[in-house]
Amino acid sequence: MNQPPHRDEANENRHQAPSGADFSAPRQLPSDIRGFVNRDTSLGQLDVFFTEDREQAQISTVCVVVGTAGVGKTSFAIHWAHGIVDQFPDGQLFVNLRGYDPGPPMAPDQVLERFLSALGVPHAAIPTDLESRADLYRSQVAGRRVLIVLDNASSVRQVRPLLPGSPGCLVLVTSRSRLSGLIARDGARRLSLDMLSDVEAISLIRSLINEYRPQDDPTDIAYFRDIAVRRRSSGRSATETAQSVSRPTGWTNESTRGASSSSTMASRCPST
Numbered sequence: 663m664n665q666p667p668h669r670d671e672a673n674e675n676r677h678q679a680p681s682g683a684d685f686s687a688p689r690q691l692p693s694d695i696r697g698f699v700n701r702d703t704s705l706g707q708l709d710v711f712f713t714e715d716r717e718q719a720q721i722s723t724v725c726v727v728v729g730t731a732g733v734g735k736t737s738f739a740i741h742w743a744h745g746i747v748d749q750f751p752d753g754q755l756f757v758n759l760r761g762y763d764p765g766p767p768m769a770p771d772q773v774l775e776r777f778l779s780a781l782g783v784p785h786a787a788i789p790t791d792l793e794s795r796a797d798l799y800r801s802q803v804a805g806r807r808v809l810i811v812l813d814n815a816s817s818v819r820q821v822r823p824l825l826p827g828s829p830g831c832l833v834l835v836t837s838r839s840r841l842s843g844l845i846a847r848d849g850a851r852r853l854s855l856d857m858l859s860d861v862e863a864i865s866l867i868r869s870l871i872n873e874y875r876p877q878d879d880p881t882d883i884a885y886f887r888d889i890a891v892r893r894r895s896s897g898r899s900a901t902e903t904a905q906s907v908s909r910p911t912g913w914t915n916e917s918t919r920g921a922s923s924s925s926t927m928a929s930r931c932p933s934t
Contacts, residue, residue, distance in 0.1 A: 687753035688780040691811065694744040695737045699869055700862040704855060708742050711851040712832065722826050724833045724848055726841050729855035731762070735836040736813050738855060743811055743834060750832065752806040755780060761816025762838055770823040774799050777824070792823060800827035807831065818843035860884070 708725060715723035727735050747754060755777050761767045774795040778788050781802045789795050803810075808831045815821050815837040825833055825848060835841065835850070844850035858866065864884060 687751070688755055689753060690756040690780060691743055691747060691754040691809065692740055692756060695741045697869070698737065698741045699866050700858060701738055704738065704853060705742055707853055711853070712746065721849060722829050722831045722833065724825060724835065724844060724850035726835045726837065726844055726850050726852045727855055728837055728840050728852060731838060733855050733857060735855055739811060739813065739834050739836050743809060747809060750807045750809040752808045754809040754811070756811045756813070758813045759815045759820055761814045761820065763814065767816050767820060770820060771795055773824055778802065796823045803831055804828045805830065810834070815839070815841065822848065
């Protein structure tokens with residue numbers, strides 16, 4: 663007759679990670695940014711970081727994208743991640759750490775609980791303390807190629823428990839903070855995302871409004887750039903701003919024809 667397991671053995675089994683056959687490949691990366699333009703130099707720099715670190719098989723790549731509020735860090739990171747997603751067959755993990763959102767930021771133990779669940783660990787097998795959760799998380803991603811995007815981080819303390827302990831994974835972090843501790847101790851690469859250049863900003867606006875306002879001259883577009891884009895900068899945030907004024911409700915090509923003065927465009931710009 664089989665005897666019930668000893669209590670210590672039962673507790674040990676409770677926190678046992680699922681086997682390779684039970685591993686679940688999460689697909690948490692948000693959809694790519696439709697109409698993303700520009701940022702070619704910065705995208706290329708991330709490509710260089712990734713290629714260089716991949717050639718050093720002993721480490722996992724950690725890239726930190728930093729910049730001021732509204733510069734388009736999240737849009738940029740998601741867009742770049744979609745370009746390399748096929749190189750991470752074991753899945754993607756994504757979380758908004760809410761570092762600079764209203765309300766408290768997400769604690770690392772909260773994130774680890776979500777990540778472990780996404781990786782197929784039963785809820786009953788997830789430890790209750792931060793250190794044990796981090797240990798189990800590193801065990802789960804060890805030997806696998808997982809893309810991990812940590813958006814809107816506020817501090818190194820929030821990020822460090824979420825880093826893999828073995829090579830093969832890529833961690834992409836976005837933050838308003840420079841997160842210097844990750845650079846110094848964890849070997850992270852930092853990319854500073856600046857405001858769009860004048861040429862990039864005009865190119866973005868032209869790509870969005872050309873169908874509806876092809877008659878606008880460069881002076882009008884530059885004026886719109888200063889009001890709308892330079893406040894919101896790049897990626898999706900600028901796209902939303904430009905689209906909101908490019909074709910308001912009720913506008914037609916006929917109604918907009920000839921209305922290309924700076925004063926007209928300014929009257930259509932939202933007060934962001």
